[in-house]
Amino acid sequence: MLPLNCIKMNSFYCKLLCLILLILKYRYICAADPTDGFTLVPLTEENFKLQKPYNEPLNDRYSDKDGVRSFWIYNHDKPFKPDSTTRPRSEVRISGHDYSSGIWQFEGYAFVPSGTSGVTIVQIHGAAEGATSLQLRMYDGDIKYYKYNVVATNLYDKWFRVNIIHNVDKGKIIVFIDGVKKFVVKDQGPGDLYFKCGVYAAPENSSNYMESRWKEIKLYKK
Numbered sequence: 562m563l564p565l566n567c568i569k570m571n572s573f574y575c576k577l578l579c580l581i582l583l584i585l586k587y588r589y590i591c592a593a594d595p596t597d598g599f600t601l602v603p604l605t606e607e608n609f610k611l612q613k614p615y616n617e618p619l620n621d622r623y624s625d626k627d628g629v630r631s632f633w634i635y636n637h638d639k640p641f642k643p644d645s646t647t648r649p650r651s652e653v654r655i656s657g658h659d660y661s662s663g664i665w666q667f668e669g670y671a672f673v674p675s676g677t678s679g680v681t682i683v684q685i686h687g688a689a690e691g692a693t694s695l696q697l698r699m700y701d702g703d704i705k706y707y708k709y710n711v712v713a714t715n716l717y718d719k720w721f722r723v724n725i726i727h728n729v730d731k732g733k734i735i736v737f738i739d740g741v742k743k744f745v746v747k748d749q750g751p752g753d754l755y756f757k758c759g760v761y762a763a764p765e766n767s768s769n770y771m772e773s774r775w776k777e778i779k780l781y782k783k
Contacts, residue, residue, distance in 0.1 A: 595724040595737045599666055599781035602658060609778075610654045612759075614638040622651040623759075632759035633772040648767070652759030654686070658780055659755045660729065666781040667725045667756040672774040673699050675717040679767035683758040685727060685734070689750025695725065695734050698763050699773075706736075706744060708763065713738040720776075729754065756780070 613622040616639050624631045630653065638649035655667075671682060678701050685695040698705050702717040713721075716738075724737035729751065736744040758778065760771045 594740060595726065595735075595742075596666065596668065596781055599664075599783055602780040602782055604655070604658075604778070604780055608655055608657045610656045611652070612641040612654060613651045614649055615640065615642050629774050629776045630759075630778070631772065631774045633770065634760050634762060636762060636767050636769045636771070638762075648762035648764065650759065650761040652757045652761055653775075653778075655756045655778075655780060659687075659753050660782075661751055661754060662729050664726065664728045664730070664783040665754075665756075666727070667758075667779075668723065668781065669758060669778040670720050670722050670776045671758070672720050673702075673717060674772055675702065677760070677768055677771045677773065679763045679765065680771040680773070681761040681763055682773045683723060683725065683756070684761070685725065685748075685754055686757055687752035687754035688748070689752055691749055694727070694748040694750075694752070694754065695736075695746070696761075696763075697723070697725075697736065700766075704738070706746060708765075710744065710746075712736055712744045725756070727754070 611619060611623060613619055614634065622632070622634060632651040634649045634651045640647045641650055667683070673682060677699055679698070681696045681698045683697050684693050686693055688694045696707050697712060698707060703714045704712045704716060706712055722739050726735040727748065732748050732750070734746050734748050735742060758775050760773050762771060
């Protein structure tokens with residue numbers, strides 16, 4: 562039979578071990594990243610296809626300097642081609658990696674200056690019904706799912722990380738802002754799918770001037 566002081570010592574070390582395990586578990590959970598388990602898809606400049614008002618020179622609506630891609634448009638701008646009935650845009654479309662199955666992820670760091678409102682800054686193009694499976698729009702500093710659910714707030718004038726996971730086989734989209742899961746929604750059905758980011762004037766209530774900046778744009782898949 563163990564002496565009482567040994568039993569107390571064993572109890573102390575047992576509690577200490579449990580505390581250490583809890584701390585390690587907490588750190589693991591906090592350290593989890595949206596990209597864990599995904600494989601990086603190599604991208605070159607050829608994968609970035611630009612769309613801008615058809616009657617404007619590219620450098621009047623887009624710049625790429627020091628790793629930062631800047632996109633801007635005005636509410637009165639023309640669409641991206643003469644026969645289009647869509648609203649004005651200055652966007653990059655990630656090409657060469659369209660998908661219709663599997664699990665794909667977009668990642669990028671975004672900056673939206675104050676005053677830019679009523680504008681889609683990132684989207685998943687393609688759906689069984691409609692043109693898109695997801696649009697994240699900026700309204701007065703808050704990001705919304707289309708014009709409905711609020712995804713994140715108070716994002717003007719700061720860099721923030723955007724991760725979008727699209728599980729096509731399960732029909733589910735997950736949005737992370739700064740590594741935190743913010744929104745889960747059912748997609749709009751299968752289609753020829755691809756990611757876009759920049760500025761696309763939402764169907765209504767757009768500000769006169771719209772701008773977003775992006776850096777470290779990446780694509781992942783499982």
